[in-house]
Amino acid sequence: MATLIVVVAALVLYPIYYLIEASLTISDPNVRPPTAFGFDNYLALPNYWTIILNTVVVSFVATIMALAFGFVTAWILTRTNVPYQRTLEQLIVAPYYVTPLLGALAWSLLGAPESGFINQLWRHFGGEGHLIDITSPMGIAWVMALFEGSVAFVMIGAVMKSMDPSLEEASQIVGAGRWRTMLRVTLPLVAPGVLGAAIFVFAEMLGSFSAALVLGTPARFYVITTAIYQLVSQYPPRFPLAAAMGVSLFAVMFLMLFMYRRITSRRSYVTISGKAFRPRQMDVGRLRWVLFAVCVFYVFLSVVLPIATLVFVSLQKLSLSFPSFGSFTLDNFRQALSLNAVRSAMWNSVALGIATATIGVLLTGMLAWLIQRSRLPGRGVLEYIVMFPQAVPRLVFAFGMMWAWLVFPIPIYGTFWILLIAYLTVFLPLGVRTISGVIMQLDKSLDECGQVCGASWGYRLRSITVPLLKPGLLAAWLLIFVSSVRELGASILLMGPNSKVITPAIAEAWFSTSSELTAAMALIQTFVIGLATLLFAELTRRASRHGEKA
Known part of the structure; x- marks a missing residue:
């Protein structure tokens, strides 16, 4: 628990610290560390x-x-x-x-x-x-x-x-x-x-x-x-x-x-009280087709x-x-697929999405389990830190990361790795909330039976918990993957010349190239997201059916 709190706090609070430091800097911003602090920048906000x-x-x-x-x-x-x-x-x-x-x-x-x-x-x-x-x-x-x-x-x-x-x-x-x-x-x-x-x-x-x-x-x-x-x-x-x-x-x-x-x-x-009820729907007669048209519209x-x-x-x-x-x-699609920059950005986005979703499910699954099922002290603190990125606009968080990692001894700013760290951090609330919802539906007695029979924690996790959580884990994987591929605010300030991703590349193309080529790039991204959604939706359905049979 202590290790997880330290790791998650470092991911979440380290950029926020440098963001606040930058906002209080009144000396030359190119000099690091800052030599003078004050509230001048906040006092200048009314001018805007x-x-x-x-x-x-x-x-x-x-x-x-x-x-x-x-x-x-x-x-x-x-x-x-x-x-x-x-x-x-x-x-x-x-x-x-x-x-x-x-x-x-x-x-x-x-x-x-x-x-x-x-x-x-x-x-x-x-x-x-x-x-x-x-x-x-x-x-x-x-x-x-x-x-x-x-x-x-x-x-x-x-x-x-x-x-x-x-x-x-x-x-x-x-x-x-x-x-x-x-x-x-x-x-x-x-x-x-x-x-x-x-x-x-x-x-x-x-x-x-x-x-x-x-x-x-x-x-x-x-x-x-x-x-x-x-x-x-x-x-x-x-x-x-x-x-x-x-x-x-x-x-x-x-x-x-x-x-x-x-x-x-x-x-x-x-x-809802102790008295049982069944949600019933009003019969609106012919008006139901008008209401149907409203939803379709x-x-x-x-x-x-x-x-x-x-x-x-x-x-x-x-x-x-x-x-x-x-x-x-069809030349716009041919051109979009032939441009090295577009192919590289699309590949980077998919690879980054797969890496973020895979590592993110492992990390958020462990966090959700500890928050919901463990009795270790510090669970409330851990949950609060995990949900903290939800309150930070992603562009603001990216700015904090940019300011923080520029002074980090290891030069990762502008690389694939800083994007991976940023995505893992901003999507912590999404993964934990998705998996926690499934964990709360599992009866604790299932795990307790394995414990009574002498099974270790790791064995119970592999043989009981993970198979039952498989639909929720796949759903969390899909949500994190889709969110990573479509993310703009968390990446537009952090990507470098060799680590471009597709959504910021589309935004840049909108202001620098033709609208026809930009539309083709946006549709290629949508096709990739749609294909991944259909694929993992089918995997989730199969996992759910397998769980019901088991």
Whole structure:
């Protein structure tokens, strides 16, 4: 336990220490170690009040929209008899596997004021100006909300599934209609869960980077994450001011997630008692097809339309709203696959994803087991440290790692190894939370029986625990792999010339090459993620069936 606490604390707290040190540095940042400290960088933050206001406004609006998407779809799929319910539940989670960067690229092609396809069609049919502006604050918030709506759906849907339907039935018996029941009964009962989801999603929005980078940077609209990136990337870089922005953002996110954990840990709002109940769904009649269309429309906007747009653009020599037959080509895919930089970045991403997922499952599996099943002192401290990266925006964490490893005796900055360390650290909460959920479902008596029979801890782990945990371990492996391949914030500041990975390479290509080639690169990445998802989903199903037979 002591060894694990030291190792995890070194991974998590070492970069944070250097991030705070950098934010307090008022001497020459090129001199290491710093010779003078103060609060000058924090006192300079009010000069950037426009950027702070942009961040708050975009995050707030995006959170409201994401909650609307999540609440409506969760209510439809948990409280009504909408057709094809299980299929819709799987589809609404699909935006998680479509990278936010891909969505931002696609919506930029669709809604840019001058060149966006939607605005070109608008002017073609007689409209003036532009119909939508996806580079505006509301446009950026829209794209962010589309991809966080699935997170809100999962969190709110879990609350709705555990709510006693007799309360809603009592409302309808006394004459309230379906919509009045939803507004006056369902919504107040799930309000604490919705509030917890709101705080979590808002914290995620504060640290969002992809949409603001792609959509806001060309229009000179900055939020805190893109401002940090600009301060670090410019010459000369302004590391101390960027660090002060990062620490401030981290402090706000930490407070929001602390509030989220406090809210979700309370039980006073739970409607489940000792009396048995079975969740029942309302028969909404013909309206169920309208509600079905609402769910399908969300999937269309967040998954189908972005991918279709990128396919349409990637198959053209020059992207046009009304292309001729001769303008279609496969050259963009050939060029993307022939470029050494793209092939190298894709291979690095896959190799890094496999290494991160494999080592991460071993590490987080051990951590989850010790946190959930051991009686060793320090479990609470270990769990707190493991969950700490969830409160740090990944771009901010990457900046802390960059500042920390530049002075490390072993020169690993800009190499494959620093990316591996960064990924292992930022995905600790994801792996531990996924595996812990499965461990909590296992009866302790299974392990105790082996102990009574004289089996050692290692033998019990190999022969009893790991086989039963196999579906959860495979699910954690897949989630960490997908998250690693699609990660942008944790890698854009850390990769070097010989350690490029695909997502930052796509972002760089968007600003330096053609949109057609960038679309082809994004689709290749999506294909790799989709193939891995299907492969390991099948492995997980087989493992689950094997476990049931056993």
